[in-house]
Amino acid sequence: NAGVMQNPRHLVRRRGQEARLRCSPMKGHSHVYWYRQLPEEGLKFMVYLQKENIIDESGMPKERFSAEFPKEGPSILRIQQVVRGDSAAYFCASSSKSPGQGAGNTIYFGEGSWLTVV
Amino acid sequence: AQTVTQSQPEMSVQEAETVTLSCTYDTSESNYYLFWYKQPPSRQMILVIRQEAYKQQNATENRFSVNFQKAAKSFSLKISDSQLGDTAMYFCASSTSGTYKYIFGTGTRLKVLA
Numbered sequence: 001n002a003g004v005m006q007n008p009r010h011l012v013r014r015r016g017q018e019a020r021l022r023c024s025p026m027k028g029h030s031h032v033y034w035y036r037q038l039p040e041e042g043l044k045f046m047v048y049l050q051k052e053n054i055i056d057e058s059g060m061p062k063e064r065f066s067a068e069f070p071k072e073g074p075s076i077l078r079i080q081q082v083v084r085g086d087s088a089a090y091f092c093a094s095s096s097k098s099p100g101q102g103a104g105n106t107i108y109f110g111e112g113s114w115l116t117v118v
Numbered sequence: 119a120q121t122v123t124q125s126q127p128e129m130s131v132q133e134a135e136t137v138t139l140s141c142t143y144d145t146s147e148s149n150y151y152l153f154w155y156k157q158p159p160s161r162q163m164i165l166v167i168r169q170e171a172y173k174q175q176n177a178t179e180n181r182f183s184v185n186f187q188k189a190a191k192s193f194s195l196k197i198s199d200s201q202l203g204d205t206a207m208y209f210c211a212s213s214t215s216g217t218y219k220y221i222f223g224t225g226t227r228l229k230v231l232a
Binding site: 091 | 151160163164218219
């Protein structure tokens with residue numbers, strides 16, 4: 001039973017380019033979460049998506065960042081016109097149920113994607 | 119707002135010894151969950167142990183156990199018989215029941231010495 005799969009694991013982009021990070025949730029999971037980990041910090045919530053819906057994007061920067069989870073295919077976190085401050089680890093997590101449906105709030109993390117902006 | 123505080127940036131322990139990592143949290147909610155995650159050099163986030171606030175019994179997973187003091191809002195992690203593979207960053211996190219936002223502490227870097 002494959003876990004949460006993220007790719008690429010490492011991505012280098014020049015300032016001004018676009019970064020696309022992909023996440024395939026665990027089999028049977030339809031709830032996806034993105035977190036960001038800046039250097040020497042803990043993870044911070046960015047966005048929660050279900051298939052074809054953004055449920056909560058309160059942690060997303062207002063500009064340049066977007067996320068989607070289409071009916072088919074992985075969830076995508078897209079960062080346009082990257083800047084050095086976007087350099088971080090981006091973690092995707094998934095769950096089988098929405099919070100409050102008895103899943104016990106446990107979400108399962110992928111191995112992360114490390115974005116370096118040069 | 120929920121907060122999670124880890125006051126020990128770094129710790130070290132001799133192999134086979136026991137070490138305790140501290141975590142305090144603040145929440146106004148009555149039902150919530152607490153977690154300890156391990157992040158080894160591979161940087162993967164691995165769930166170590168989980169505690170449900172309404173359960174008074176401390177959670178245990180093999181060599182890992184917690185000391186959950188609800189009134190003091192303290193949630194420490196005890197690692198017994200430390201192994202070299204326990205070397206990692208350890209993050210404490212909380213989540214309110216019915217939500218999906220985890221609040222993470224800043225982490226404790228644990229080094230197990232041979």
